Amino acid sequence: MSSVTTYIMGDVRRRALRGRINAYIEGNLDDPDLDPRAVAAANNVSVRELHRLFEGGRTVSEMIKMLRLERCRRDLLDPALTGVPIYHIARRHGILHNSYFSRVFKAAYGLTPRQLRRGGVAGFPSTTALC
The missing domain is CATH 1.10.10 (Arc Repressor Mutant, subunit A)
Known part of the structure; x- marks a missing residue:
């Protein structure tokens, strides 16, 4: 060969x-x-x-984190999930610690999960293209 x-x-x-x-x-x-x-x-x-x-x-850890955050972002913007607490959404996607979730979410998107949910920012940029 x-x-x-x-x-x-x-x-x-x-x-x-x-x-x-x-x-x-x-x-x-x-x-x-x-x-x-x-x-x-x-x-x-x-x-x-x-x-x-x-x-x-991206490293493996970065990829896991960004994919989890993207799924959380998607769920936070989903009107059908408005009644689901933010911490449940984070846990659903493997993120167990609320303060960590809030901190890395804000670093990735410029808003806390609560701010995103309250503002319902339509068309908010997606990170999936970056993974």
């Missing part, structure tokens, strides 16, 4: 593994124990290899 063929096959494998890992993360965002160690174990790779797959972009 030529070195080019070997490189291409390795790249295809890495992309396939990254796709499986992304799907695993998205399917398990509600698990508060989801972290790089859990992701690596579930996908039979080392934590080091997992981090290597994410080089050049």
